[in-house]
Amino acid sequence: MHSRSSVRKALSAPICALLLVFACLPTGRQAGSARPGDENQCIACHSQASGRAGEVAGLHLKSSHAKQGCQSCHGGDPSQQEKLRAHSGGFISAPDRAETLAMCGRCHSSALREFERSRHFPESRNIPRLDCAECHGTHTVGNPPETFGYVALCTSCHGLEYLPELPEPVTQMLALTDDLQDAVRVAERQNRPLSADFITGRRRLRRNIAEIVHSTDLQSGLPRAPDILRRGESLKAMVK
Ligand code: HEC
Ligand code: HEC
Ligand code: HEC
Ligand code: HEC
Ligand code: HEC
Numbered sequence: 001m002h003s004r005s006s007v008r009k010a011l012s013a014p015i016c017a018l019l020l021v022f023a024c025l026p027t028g029r030q031a032g033s034a035r036p037g038d039e040n041q042c043i044a045c046h047s048q049a050s051g052r053a054g055e056v057a058g059l060h061l062k063s064s065h066a067k068q069g070c071q072s073c074h075g076g077d078p079s080q081q082e083k084l085r086a087h088s089g090g091f092i093s094a095p096d097r098a099e100t101l102a103m104c105g106r107c108h109s110s111a112l113r114e115f116e117r118s119r120h121f122p123e124s125r126n127i128p129r130l131d132c133a134e135c136h137g138t139h140t141v142g143n144p145p146e147t148f149g150y151v152a153l154c155t156s157c158h159g160l161e162y163l164p165e166l167p168e169p170v171t172q173m174l175a176l177t178d179d180l181q182d183a184v185r186v187a188e189r190q191n192r193p194l195s196a197d198f199i200t201g202r203r204r205l206r207r208n209i210a211e212i213v214h215s216t217d218l219q220s221g222l223p224r225a226p227d228i229l230r231r232g233e234s235l236k237a238m239v240k
Pocket of ligand 2: 042043046052053056057060061065068069070071072073074093094095100133138139141
């Protein structure tokens with residue numbers, strides 16, 4: 001099995017198609033954010049920082065969360081210019097698995113509920129086997145490294161040692177997600193615009209795949225696979 005960090009390095013998630021569906025609820029913590037127009041000091045300082053602290057700022061600004069400040073996940077006070085003051089209050093520097101789930105689940109509550117019912121979250125011990133960031137990345141959500149693929153991620157556990165392989169239709173759905181991501185990347189590189197139909201269709205497809213993967217529910221998932229695969233193939237044809 002891969003270590004948490006090695007899985008994490010390669011990973012992340014979906015590409016650009018705008019996702020407007022899920023609930024994103026503002027919470028108390030965001031009340032401490034800089035007002036519109038104010039400069040976010042987390043980003044201002046981190047963009048100048050060297051090493052990982054600076055690299056992270058660059059990645060974040062290219063991710064789907066670019067409009068959510070650093071504080072929306074890490075807490076802290078984005079109006080402070082001084083590091084110690086900014087890294088204060090409810091600041092979370094290095095979340096463990098449970099904290100990561102809570103962090104992401106504040107805005108993505110339906111994904112969290114699905115995940116909590118899954119075989120990746122065994123109730124017996126209440127210790128999750130995975131967290132959101134291991135599949136989606138942290139600062140690269142929506143803009144994963146080119147080396148990332150769901151098929152490779154899942155088969156880094158499934159099919160090894162005591163875990164049986166995933167059923168073929170599940171692997172096909174994951175391959176489809178990877179293919180669509182590659183196709184979108186190519187289209188963006190060639191400055192080819194994506195049609196509104198493609199964007200909507202892909203958003204629905206991802207939601208449907210996510211429902212199955214988040215909940216690891218094969219019983220209700222497998223019967224839905226043929227329709228998902230068919231829709232995915234037509235999306236692939238649209239973006240060629
Ligand atoms: C004045 C500069 C500055 C500001 C402002 C700042 N940081 Fe940092 N931050 C750093 C530096 C430099 C590091 C690298 C580690 C170190 O030197 O402590 C760091 C490290 C971190 C880390 C890694 C964990 C740790 O504690 O080392 C996180 C997470 C982080 N910052 C988030 C934030 C957030 C969120 C904000 C805004 C609320 C923020 N930072 C504001 C300079 C800053
Ligand atoms: C979507 C939530 C989210 C946002 C937004 C976010 N982070 Fe993080 N960040 C995390 C998580 C989760 C970790 C822990 C990663 C791990 O353990 O592998 C982390 C880790 C870090 C680290 C430690 C180095 C590393 O890569 O593990 C630094 C530094 C950091 N974040 C800075 C920032 C800064 C600066 C911003 C804004 C530019 C920011 N983060 C925005 C979730 C987020
Ligand atoms: C403060 C609220 C907030 C938090 C916290 C948050 N997200 Fe998001 N997330 C959003 C919003 C808003 C979008 C939609 C961005 C868009 O469509 O442009 C989004 C989009 C996404 C997407 C879809 C990406 C895409 O482009 O298709 C994934 C996957 C995701 N988030 C995962 C995570 C993970 C993992 C964490 C925790 C590490 C997290 N989010 C934390 C608000 C949040
Ligand atoms: C086992 C890997 C895995 C884990 C763990 C996981 N996801 Fe996902 N997630 C996926 C896959 C696969 C998709 C759909 C394919 C794609 O993104 O293109 C997806 C899609 C999503 C989406 C976009 C579609 C939608 O549902 O609106 C969001 C947002 C999201 N995940 C958030 C989360 C959050 C939050 C967590 C943690 C509670 C989480 N995910 C845990 C694999 C995972
Ligand atoms: C860190 C290792 C790991 C990774 C990575 C991983 N899984 Fe799992 N998965 C597990 C474990 C452990 C179980 C629980 C097996 C059990 O309960 O017997 C499981 C269970 C499942 C099940 C339920 C199987 C069944 O027979 O009911 C599905 C479906 C599943 N995973 C899908 C995925 C998908 C899709 C991915 C990639 C997006 C993935 N997993 C990534 C470890 C992993």
